[in-house]
Amino acid sequence: MAVERRKSFIHYLPVYGCISTGLIYAAIGVIALLSFFKVRDGGADESSMLALINDYTVGKIVIWIVLTGTLCYIIWRFYEAVKDPYCYGKKASGIAKRIGICLSTVADIMIANTAIRVLLGTGHIMLNGQPREEQEKVASLLREPWGNEVIIVMGLLVVATAVMQLVYGITKGYKERIDIDHFSRSVQVFTHGLAWTGYIARGIILGIVGFFLAKAGFIADAKVVVNTDKAFDFIGDHVGHLYFILVALGTVCYGIFMFILGVAYDTDKD
Secondary structure (H helix, E strand, O other), X not given: OOOOOOOOHHHHHHHHHHHHHHHHHHHHHHHHHHHHOOOOOOOOOHHHHHHXXXXXXXXXXXXXXXXXXXXXXXXXXXXXXXXXXXXOOOOHHHHHHHHHHHHOXXXXXXXXXXXXXXXXXXXXXXXXXXXHHHHXXXXXXXXXOOHHHHHHHHHHHHHHHHHHHHHHHHXXXXXXXXXXXXOOHHHHHHHHHHHHHHHHHHHHHHHHHHHHHHHHHHHOOHHHOXXXXXXXXXXXXXXXXXXXXXXXXXXXXXXXXXXXHHHOEOOOOO
């Protein structure tokens, strides 16, 4: 008779992490749509959203949920890279995948950092989504002798993360982490559709943020830096309103997919 293995505590970290991540991205996508239809004035980015709800007791609880969940997911991703539960191995392709896992935490680290700053009341976070704080930080770095190079590297890392998100979604790289084979065919198709749409939308937003961050380093101008909210605006202003709506809906899809991934996360490929 087969003996069921008891999962260790660390195997529950991605469950909590995915659900909290899904919460924030679903909310960002909804806020972006509300901004497009003039229901509210901007704020479709992680920092603005968290700062907005920080004025309420329930909001503070949500921020703590997001922060602890994000930290759990970051810890798990580094655990994945080191312990290699999916058996990528130590060959070049396996090492590349494990490095990719570490790079994928860039967006999560940014969320955790934002949540901490909101709870501590530090920084100049604008509720309407203006990237004033991000631009001030870049401007400060630009005044350093090595500032341009650091900003360029940071921007390129974000772009690399964006490309990985796109590839991950298109090639269904997430399949080994989600156990949905026992679900109905319609649920499986729906889940893959959410993932494909969500990862592409997330990749596009991260790509725009990374591009302008790198550009700020190249031209030594912090004013070109954008956040998630202004990345949405860039799409609406320079690509088209339809694409704005599609990327916003894709961001909501990403959030919903992360909920499903959390519920059905396969932590050891069993």
